[in-house]
Amino acid sequence: MKKTDEFDNRVEIQWCPGCPNYGILNALKGALAELGKSPHEICLVSGIGQAAKLPHYLKCNFFNGLHGRAIPVATGINIANPDLTTIVVTGDGDCYGEGGNHFIHAIRRNPDLTVFVHNNEIYALTKGQASPTTPLGEKRRLKMSGVEIPPINMPAFAIMQDCSFVARGFAGDLKHLQDIMVRSIRHRGMSYVDIIQPCITWGTHPVSWYKERVRRIGDDHNPEDKNSALDIALTKDGFIHTGVLYEVPSGNIFASRFRKEVTSRPLTGLEIQSPEKIHELLLKFKPV
Ligand SMILES: Cc1ncc(C[n+]2csc(CCOP(=O)(O)OP(=O)(O)O)c2C)c(N)n1
Numbered sequence: 001m002k003k004t005d006e007f008d009n010r011v012e013i014q015w016c017p018g019c020p021n022y023g024i025l026n027a028l029k030g031a032l033a034e035l036g037k038s039p040h041e042i043c044l045v046s047g048i049g050q051a052a053k054l055p056h057y058l059k060c061n062f063f064n065g066l067h068g069r070a071i072p073v074a075t076g077i078n079i080a081n082p083d084l085t086t087i088v089v090t091g092d093g094d095c096y097g098e099g100g101n102h103f104i105h106a107i108r109r110n111p112d113l114t115v116f117v118h119n120n121e122i123y124a125l126t127k128g129q130a131s132p133t134t135p136l137g138e139k140r141r142l143k144m145s146g147v148e149i150p151p152i153n154m155p156a157f158a159i160m161q162d163c164s165f166v167a168r169g170f171a172g173d174l175k176h177l178q179d180i181m182v183r184s185i186r187h188r189g190m191s192y193v194d195i196i197q198p199c200i201t202w203g204t205h206p207v208s209w210y211k212e213r214v215r216r217i218g219d220d221h222n223p224e225d226k227n228s229a230l231d232i233a234l235t236k237d238g239f240i241h242t243g244v245l246y247e248v249p250s251g252n253i254f255a256s257r258f259r260k261e262v263t264s265r266p267l268t269g270l271e272i273q274s275p276e277k278i279h280e281l282l283l284k285f286k287p288v
C-alpha cells in the first residue's frame, strides 16, 4: 500500500468532475505522506463551502463547523491537544469574508495552525456570487454593474502583520504546491497558504488563463526579507507569483501563552478527576 492510500476515505466526492480541488486534495495527501504522518495524527478543520468539503474526502480526524468559523475551533483544538497537526481548509469567502475577523486576529495570536485557502475568487458553493477576492468590475448575478470595490490582498496583509509563514500556491502546479504544503505544515506557528484554484463552473477564467500567468518566485528571493516579500505580494505586473513569500521564525505560540495563564498542561494531559460526573453529563445528551 502506498503511504498516500492511508488517507483515502471511501466517500463519494461532490465536486464537479475536473475541479482543481481534486489536485489540491492529492497534493495534501502527498504532503502528509511525505511528512510521514498517519491519519490519527492529523486534525482537519473547516467551515462551509466547496473547499470546506475537503476534510470529508481524507481519512483523518476532522471537525466541519459553521461558515467562517474554522479558525477559532482549530485554535481550541491546538490548545487542547498540541500533538495533533491541525490544518484549516477553507475558501476565499469562508476565510476572508465570513471568517475575515477570525483570520486577522489569529495572525496576531499566532496559534500553531496551518491554513490552506482555496482561492477561486468567488462563492462557488452558492453558485458564483462575488467574494472578497473577485476582481474589480467583474459582473455577477448580484453585481449586475460589476463589483465596485477592489479585492483584498490577504497575503500582503498577512506579511504586513508578521504572520510567520505566508505562501501562494497554484492548483495547476501540484508538485510545487505539495512542496509548499510540506514546508507550511513543518513551520511552527501560524502558517498560511493562499492557493489559486480556478473554478471551472462559475469562475471568470479557464485554467489555461492562470497557467499563462502563474510564475514561480525565483530562487534569488530571500523569504526572510519582509520588504521584498511585500513587494512580490503587491506586484501588479499581470503575473501571479507563487512560492514561499515570507518565512521567519515564529514568536510566542498562543497555546503556550494560554497554558501559562490558565493551565500548566494541555487538556489532553490532565487527569480526569471524576469520570462518573462526565458520564452523568453525557447521559443528558442521550436521545430519548
Ligand atoms: C452564516 C452563513 N452565511 C452564508 C451561508 C451560505 N454560504 C454557504 S457556502 C458560501 C460561500 C463559500 O465560498 P468559499 O468559502 O469561497 O468556498 P467555495 O465554495 O468557493 O469553495 C456561502 C455564502 C452559510 N452557509 N452560512
Ligand SMILES: [Mg+2]
Residues within 6 Å of the ligand: 091, 092, 093, 118, 119, 120, 121, 122, 123, 124, 131
Ligand atoms: Mg471560493
